[in-house]
Amino acid sequence: MKPHGLILFALAAAGLALAASPRAEADPTVKITVAGVAAPQGFMMVALHDEKGWSGAPLVRARVPVAANTVTLTLAAPTPGRYGVKLFHDVNGDGKMETNLMGFPAEPVGFSNDAPIRLGPPSFADAAFNVGPAGAAQTINLK
Amino acid sequence: MTRLTRRTFAQLTASAVALAVSPRIVRAEDDWRIGFRTAPETFDAELTRLEGRLPSELSGSFYRIGPAQFERGGERLGHWFDGDGMIQRFAIADGRVTHRGRFVDTPKRRAEKAAGRFLYTGYGFAPKNLTGIRAPDDLNAANTNVLPIAGEVWALWEGGSPYRIDAETLATLGRKAFDGGLNGVAFSAHPKTEPSGDTWNFGVIGKRCVLWHLAPDGTTRKAKLIELPEASLMHDFAITARHIVLLAPPLLRREGPASTLVDSYAWQPGKPLTALVLDKNTLEIVRRHELPARFLYHIGNAWEDADGAIRLDACLDADATFAVKTARDLALGLAQAPLSARPSLITLPPSGAGVIATLQGVGEFPRIDPRRVGERHRITHGVTEGGVATWDWERGVSETYLHPPGTWSEEPVFVPRKGAMGERDGWLIQTALDMRAGRTQLCIFDARRTTDGPIARLTCPYALPLGFHGTFVAA
Numbered sequence: 001m002k003p004h005g006l007i008l009f010a011l012a013a014a015g016l017a018l019a020a021s022p023r024a025e026a027d028p029t030v031k032i033t034v035a036g037v038a039a040p041q042g043f044m045m046v047a048l049h050d051e052k053g054w055s056g057a058p059l060v061r062a063r064v065p066v067a068a069n070t071v072t073l074t075l076a077a078p079t080p081g082r083y084g085v086k087l088f089h090d091v092n093g094d095g096k097m098e099t100n101l102m103g104f105p106a107e108p109v110g111f112s113n114d115a116p117i118r119l120g121p122p123s124f125a126d127a128a129f130n131v132g133p134a135g136a137a138q139t140i141n142l143k
Numbered sequence: 144m145t146r147l148t149r150r151t152f153a154q155l156t157a158s159a160v161a162l163a164v165s166p167r168i169v170r171a172e173d174d175w176r177i178g179f180r181t182a183p184e185t186f187d188a189e190l191t192r193l194e195g196r197l198p199s200e201l202s203g204s205f206y207r208i209g210p211a212q213f214e215r216g217g218e219r220l221g222h223w224f225d226g227d228g229m230i231q232r233f234a235i236a237d238g239r240v241t242h243r244g245r246f247v248d249t250p251k252r253r254a255e256k257a258a259g260r261f262l263y264t265g266y267g268f269a270p271k272n273l274t275g276i277r278a279p280d281d282l283n284a285a286n287t288n289v290l291p292i293a294g295e296v297w298a299l300w301e302g303g304s305p306y307r308i309d310a311e312t313l314a315t316l317g318r319k320a321f322d323g324g325l326n327g328v329a330f331s332a333h334p335k336t337e338p339s340g341d342t343w344n345f346g347v348i349g350k351r352c353v354l355w356h357l358a359p360d361g362t363t364r365k366a367k368l369i370e371l372p373e374a375s376l377m378h379d380f381a382i383t384a385r386h387i388v389l390l391a392p393p394l395l396r397r398e399g400p401a402s403t404l405v406d407s408y409a410w411q412p413g414k415p416l417t418a419l420v421l422d423k424n425t426l427e428i429v430r431r432h433e434l435p436a437r438f439l440y441h442i443g444n445a446w447e448d449a450d451g452a453i454r455l456d457a458c459l460d461a462d463a464t465f466a467v468k469t470a471r472d473l474a475l476g477l478a479q480a481p482l483s484a485r486p487s488l489i490t491l492p493p494s495g496a497g498v499i500a501t502l503q504g505v506g507e508f509p510r511i512d513p514r515r516v517g518e519r520h521r522i523t524h525g526v527t528e529g530g531v532a533t534w535d536w537e538r539g540v541s542e543t544y545l546h547p548p549g550t551w552s553e554e555p556v557f558v559p560r561k562g563a564m565g566e567r568d569g570w571l572i573q574t575a576l577d578m579r580a581g582r583t584q585l586c587i588f589d590a591r592r593t594t595d596g597p598i599a600r601l602t603c604p605y606a607l608p609l610g611f612h613g614t615f616v617a618a
Binding site (some may be wrong): 032099101102103104105106108109115116117118119122143 | 353
């Protein structure tokens with residue numbers, strides 16, 4: 001268990017800026033359903049990471065307009081393997097995650113497996129899921 | 144008023160104050176656990192007079208707050224500081240007192256109520272089935288102090304936002320959302336409202352410390368994030384006319400896994416109690432003083448002398464046992480421990496280390512005349528075990544009154560008499576749990592004669608959970 005209060009959210013810095021991922025036909029696909037949207041506006045900013053890049057740059061990212069209380073999207077993983085998803089709801093549509101002066105997120109966030117967050121992003125181990133040749137599905141509840 | 148001289152300081156340490164160490168008031172037959180029982184959703188009753196009479200000039204609302212939820216779904220709360228806050232209002236008017244108690248309606252309380260079990264870890268308790276948290280306000284218990292401001296009362300915690308409470312009905316109006324980047328930032332439970340009506344506060348998470356300066360209407364005049372030299376568990380702070388004083392005890396962040404906040408800190412007796420002095424205008428650290436290792440929760444007041452020395456009084460403990468053990472034992476109903484903090488006066492000269500002078504006896508919950516915040520004070524009132532104490536920093540003496548055996552007394556609050564300027568010209572209001580009758584009393588003292596005992600003692604028809612802090616708002 002992590003001591004809480006320590007860790008700034010790395011999300012904002014994680015390069016969740018736009019750029020839709022080029023979709024390679026043969027690649028395994030992750031179907032993501034994001035639930036718990038409080039305000040249907042702005043964009044869902046979604047990133048797929050592998051273990052090595054969990055705290056750094058994502059492999060694939062997406063920016064999807066939010067028009068309902070649920071958002072569905074797909075991300076193409078480069079190869080089958082273990083991955084984790086980080087996302088936040090960019091409510092004001094400015095392309096970055098709002099934080100307060102102490103660094104805590106002021107916009108809703110979510111992680112694959114609904115991995116628990118304790119004042120900081122979860123570990124890769126908690127958020128990791130398998131993507132097989134046939135892809136994978138994840139439902140993520142915003143927090 | 145005479146200036147504090149070297150001689151008075153010597154008296155403070157050496158004077159043969161006629162105060163025996165407080166006797167153990169809680170005996171085996173006294174069930175102190177009734178002070179740590181879950182409260183019903185609401186309290187509403189008129190108090191009954193037991194002795195004396197209420198001063199006719201005393202009219203207003205005495206608010207108090209403290210944890211009031213001690214179990215859920217068969218699980219016992221593991222630390223006193225983590226219980227959901229309940230705010231109490233004693234409305235005093237026309238010789239009568241009515242009491243009302245309401246829980247603060249926080250998202251934490253709603254979520255745990257809906258789940259039927261504890262979900263969140265806080266200061267010192269980690270329930271069996273933890274739920275994640277995005278930001279500190281997710282586990283805000285709104286249980287520590289009350290701040291009258293902008294016609295409302297704010298219920299305070301120390302890691303997140305204040306909760307706005309209707310001063311009359313005690314209904315929760317919502318979380319105080321400060322503008323912009325200040326939304327959800329730590330706002331400690333010990334803000335200081337200076338005579339101008341402006342309020343200062345600090346808020347700390349790890350090494351990150353926010354300093355707040357609010358206008359009387361509750362809006363932010365300024366706020367600044369600074370980085371502290373070390374991550375210390377600080378609960379209170381002080382202001383003078385020109386400075387902010389942070390007293391950082393050597394309960395310091397440690398490496399390694401920990402299941403709760405307090406467990407992620409370790410007592411380091413080889414390190415000093417550090418006083419950081421900040422300029423109120425620039426909000427930057429301008430002085431640093433090292434004192435012998437002591438732990439503290441509460442500071443009475445600070446002021447600045449002409450020679451540039453800052454003086455402040457605080458209740459200093461030898462170590463942090465209360466935080467890591469006693470407050471757990473109390474919530475779990477396992478054990479209570481005698482009070483061990485000592486009322487002390489700290490001098491921080493313009494340069495150099497600093498000096499601690501300690502009064503005899505034990506005490507906690509120091510409170511001063513609210514009109515003297517940041518200015519020179521001579522008198523601090525506080526709790527001593529089973530009683531009330533008045534500490535005179537000029538004479539270096541402590542006066543105490545002890546309630547009848549079987550009484551657990553709480554923080555006394557000084558209420559100035561209208562139109563009077565004297566530092567003791569007013570009343571002390573103190574709640575006290577009569578463990579034998581199973582009732583909470585409201586006691587009014589003439590602050591000039593604390594040792595005479597209360598001039599009025601009234602009782603609720605029930606016991607309230609033991610609480611932390613209170614404040615009086617005159618009618």
